[in-house]
Amino acid sequence: MRKDYYLKNVTTLTLDKNKCTGCGMCKTVCPHAVFEIIDRKAEIIDRDACMECGACSKNCAFGALMVKSGVGCAQAVIQGILKGKEPTCGCSSDTPGQTPGKANVCCG
């Protein structure tokens, strides 16, 4: 199957092999097949396919994976700069009582 790639050499993903136990959780949760288990250790086999969703690091029970996760959304980055915050998906409101429809940006 054809694979989509975004920019090269940008991902903040790092793997600490010393901490890795080869459980394979990262391979299970990665939506872009970035990992493979080779010789009972995780290996990053397709770094440029990483979209920094953070699923791997969140589910690594041994803290072997680090990634600065976030949304790859230009609107969110623009909104983040305007509001002086980290870019987040503005589709739902964080403040109770505010209509989510008002902060209408990307996903859904």
Added chain:
Amino acid sequence: MNEESKKTSCCSGKPSPKPCCQGKKEEPEKKLKWGIFGEYVTGRIETNEGPVPRVAAQLNRSDKWEGMKVRMNINRMNYSVTPGIYAVGNPGKDSIVLVTSNYKLTFDSLRKELNNLDAWILVLDTRGINVWCAAGKGTFGTDELVNRIEETGLKNIVSHRRLIVPQLGATGISAHEVRERSGFTVLYGPVRASDIPAYLQANMKTTPEMRKVTFNLIDRLTVAPVEISQGLKIMLIICFVMFLLSGISTAGYLISWPHSIFPVINVIIAYFCGTLIAPALLPWLPGRSFSLKGAWAGVIGFACLYILGLTGNEVLRSIGWLLLIIGFSSFLTLNFTGASTYTSLSGVKREMRFAIPTQIAVSAAGALLWISGIFFHITL
């Protein structure tokens, strides 16, 4: 947006654990433990934790119609179901538990795959947002899952301790933390609900294909209408401004048919280049960055307009249009990163550092050339 739809969805805006819709008049039959439900609730099933609503595994006409509207960005931010536990078929203590978000489009795409199955559906409060986006935001997260397990009394409804969570929920959920805090083991199921029957048949094993996110032509065209609708207002304002400006000439102010309508068509085409043509042709447009792909879509749009004679026969105006269309289309396609399934934050930031100043410069140059076309007439 009418009053009625606002009321039914009042639970989506607030993180309140209790449903706030209880004051709403509805048939008492449908008023179960966790609030008020729509037509998709076909009955109830008794459990140790009291009655649980049973939902249909087929979508009715209203589900499909409302789903289509949401795809067109109508009522999209107010389309949710009440969080809690639901039943499909006739589940018992050993039946599987599927976890999902309370965006109704997501909830529907899950239940329609559960024909002839007995299952529990645990709906998390993601404030009406789909699993992946909510996971990115953290609302489809470990805390919410652990709390929802407690609140619904799931431990008394099922005897096993396994949850099937959609793989894309992993961005917000930490499986080992969930196990520590609730005793439930998270099994990551397929990305797409349509793979659930095959996943269950394979004894809860996913294939590499089930785990991969795609962004094929159909996926891209499905999300395009929302993209188109979002900038519509700004596009119409630009159309109006260009229409008014096009009347200015050294011979005085002149609005003429059909020439004054050409700039409006040009703006509309530029808009569709960035919101429809570029998304449709995404993998085939040159370059990796979305802004570059959008610029190419703009070139295609300009070529069509030029051949049709809509950019006029003056050199300055034509080049002006080329640059304006490229700038506009490029910016719109850059925004499509948010709808795509493979762009990273680091990548988008890197791209924007170059793309935004370039887009501004190109558009400004285009505007200058276009304006200078008022005074200088060079024809080929």
